[in-house]
Amino acid sequence: MRFYKKKKSLLTSKTAYAACLRKLNRRDYSYGELREFLLTQDLNSAEIEELLKDFLLNNYINDRRYAQSIYNGWLDGGLKGKIYLLLKLKKHKVAEEIVNEYTEADFQELELARAKLLLEKYLKRTETSFLENKMKIYNYLKNQGYSPRVINTALNECTNDFLE
DSSP: OOOOOOOOOOOOHHHHHHHHHHHHHHSOOOHHHHHHHHHTSSOOHHHHHHHHHHHHHTTSOOHHHHHHHHHHHHHHSSOOOHHHHHHHHHHTTOOHHHHHHHHHSOOHHHHHHHHHHHHHHHHHHHTOOTTTTHHHHHHHHHHTTOOHHHHHHHHHHHHHHHHO
16 A cells, blocks of 8 residues: 655645745744745745735844844854854855854854853763863864864863863
8 A cells, every 4th residue: 555645735826925924923934945935836936026025024024033033042052153053044044144244243252151161061971081082072062063263262271270
């Protein structure tokens, strides 16, 4: 017995507005994400642009607000680095000029404090020696979205703490 996945029907201009509202009811979307969704439907470019313009005018989509919510989630969530934040903004297709604002923002002190806290938690959890596993720790912090500059500063400061 075969089971076939039901093919989703494409939206028309009449149903696209309601479908977008349903999507926006679940979570925020960026202009780019909503545009990408609409491009997969049975709509011409004029209909897509009209819908997006209407959503912008009614403030249903707002990339700046959406980027701020992603930033707040980054602050409140795990101890990830700035690179993780920037990748998440790009993944959600936030406008490039807004992503650039976050790229140029100086999070050096915040990131350093977060990296040191993450390093502390990592050492407690894994019960590894800091001095013996420096490279492993470096790679761990890199995988968490920290830049080499932040990682090296955090490692140097922690090395000084361990040597005192």
